[in-house]
């Protein structure tokens with residue numbers, strides 16, 4: 001493999017890695033009781049920053065979920081897995097006045113810490129908590145092993161009986177803090193890994209006052225949020241401004257809020273005042289420098305290396321003589337020299353021991369010393385008291401100690417400053433995929449980092465990287481948006497750094513002339529001839545066929561069929577591989593995406609034509625749905641549908657890569673001309689036998705003759721077409737319906753069947769479905785309505801219109817209609 005065209009970016013597909021997909025949290029996992037320990041809910045109006053909401057109108061290709069269940073529903077929105085259970089705060093004390101509550105929250109958190117003996121940092125000889133024996137410990141020595149950086153696989157189940165003021169988010173990017181490293185090393189206690197993250201709202205507690213909805217992009221500051229579906233009080237969650245990516249938003253949170261809280265709320269730093277920022281090249285240090293400069297304060301900084309010193313000078317314009325070395329006490333003399341003996345008005349301290357005391361000695365009268373390192377505080381170390389005669393104050397700040405009211409305020413103010421461009425996120429952003437999580441921890445542990453480390457569930461460049469790792473030296477990665485996105489730009493720069501000649505041109509491959517032009521341009525730029533091609537382009541425009549507009553049809557169709565045909569026509573005929581990433585949807589059909597299924601079927605036809613008529617290599621890879629990467633994995637609504645339909649098996653990115661390894665192998669007979677192959681492979685298709693073996697009724701489409709040969713249950717010795725009789729009667733509504741004694745019972749049977757169907761589709765509990773509510777209030781949209789209509793037709797032998805399902809009639813009324821119209825006879 002020397003030169004390949006990867007169309008399009010393929011970037012989107014590889015968002016997650018197998019080992020870490022579907023995780024619930026790192027080994028230090030918070031239980032719901034931990035969650036319940038959160039502070040009582042504030043009574044306040046919600047985020048004004050909502051004006052900067054990012055999602056806006058749902059993108060035409062990626063519908064954002066906007067559904068909210070009614071007020072008396074336990075939760076709003078979609079549940080990623082399992083039954084709906086309330087999220088909220090157990091045993092929350094009765095509401096008190098706001099300041100009291102805040103104080104109580106602080107006090108409780110503080111108390112908890114005081115009563116829990118600190119495990120970190122290592123103690124010197126004297127027993128802790130004896131102020132008369134000051135023994136400032138050295139900076140914690142971090143062992144080389146990170147024993148706790150693996151994931152838990154099981155979701156936690158929230159317990160009941162709470163108020164529902166919390167929100168659940170599917171996290172897509174987590175900030176990594178030094179606190180996490182210490183927890184992972186077992187050197188610090190805490191309520192779990194993670195303190196800040198960004199993602200997509202999945203569920204909203206019933207009593208939430210915020211206007212956030214499932215599908216909204218949000219950021220969150222909450223202890224223990226390093227898990228797939230973190231939950232937090234609504235005060236700790238905020239819509240992400242449109243200008244920020246999820247990763248950038250995540251990078252701002254703890255550092256930004258800490259800096260703002262310390263310098264604005266606590267220090268009340270003013271124009272012209274001197275502030276000493278320790279560890280200024282780190283994320284919090286950078287945010288603090290930004291805030292200080294915004295306020296017009298004069299910044300002195302410390303850092304630990306020449307590289308960081310240069311960075312501070314170049315990035316923030318801090319004069320070199322104002323930057324000191326943080327690993328020795330010599331900075332103190334420098335500070336006093338620059339301030340002409342006056343000292344600094346504020347210190348943002350991260351140092352411990354001698355470093356802390358040296359900083360303390362630099363205070364100007366009325367100075368504010370704010371300790372965010374907390375090492376000496378945790379060690380109960382002593383502080384020379386004489387300095388207090390200068391009216392200085394000493395404060396300690398840990399963002400995790402703050403209650404929801406303060407946190408909400410900080411979130412709003414800080415993110416607004418970032419959105420308005422008044423302060424910038426920490427730079428550079430080091431984004432680690434989940435497989436690199438240990439690397440991320442080590443990176444932070446090394447102390448050499450500048451900027452912020454963010455973990456996200458996957459990297460965008462896995463297929464091209466996979467290709468590069470397999471020896472590809474030249475890659476063309478076209479897409480309609482080109483390298484405009486940050487992810488695409490990163491892809492190009494990463495691969496270039498790896499020595500790969502990569503081009504990510506803007507090109508609509510479905511337009512023949514554009515593709516032609518782009519290929520000519522690549523040739524002019526000395527790209528060698530293309531030797532292989534993977535086509536992974538796709539645009540989804542799902543809607544039921546009756547409602548599908550021509551542009552919707554066209555856009556999806558072109559992204560599959562035209563791209564395949566143009567690539568076939570314009571690329572050399574003697575490619576080593578020509579892989580069309582298609583879908584089983586083209587084989588079994590899908591009511592909600594006729595355009596996509598047709599496009600996939602046409603891709604199959606193009607591959608078949610290449611192989612059989614042209615004698616060229618080609619393979620249409622018809623896969624099910626990819627559970628951990630790509631658009632389905634990223635979009636809750638699509639995922640929910642796939643899980644409900646159960647017609648396709650899910651695969652993950654590792655399996656996909658394995659398939660591609662096989663498909664791109666020029667010696668693989670599957671992509672050779674007949675009789676070896678007809679150019680199509682189905683992977684992950686369920687068969688009627690799969691369902692029957694699990695004592696389930698196969699979906700209707702599996703009744704088609706094409707599946708006739710697949711009803712054989714291995715080991716049974718028989719060809720079966722119906723589920724074994726052992727099937728629970730509750731799963732056989734038609735049978736129950738036939739056996740019902742009277743009309744009333746039939747209505748009840750229909751209602752219960754509808755509730756069960758709805759419960760599975762929406763991941764909620766059937767018991768929570770109320771007959772008096774319309775189906776739409778449980779999130780049934782027009783696509784789901786079509787599925788329900790088809791299912792009702794099959795189960796109860798009757799026709800009911802989509803508008804009758806969606807029209808706002810209570811579920812009991814729908815059940816009545818079905819029971820009345822059913823052509824199934826009375827008692828068997």
Ligand SMILES: NC(=O)c1ccc[n+]([C@@H]2O[C@H](COP(=O)([O-])OP(=O)(O)OC[C@H]3O[C@@H](n4cnc5c(N)ncnc54)[C@H](OP(=O)(O)O)[C@@H]3O)[C@@H](O)[C@H]2O)c1
Nearest residue numbers: 008012013479480481508509536537538625626630631632
């Ligand atoms: N995700 C799944 O579960 C799943 C299941 C079965 C099959 N597949 C197949 O796997 C492939 C990738 O899926 P995915 O989930 O990664 O999709 P995705 O995230 O939506 O990515 C599709 C990519 O196609 C590009 N694209 C769309 N139209 C294009 C055009 N006319 N010219 C050039 N580029 C175009 C898009 O970039 P621009 O918008 O910038 O152009 C985007 O990068 C698709 O072929 C899909 O059919 C996926």
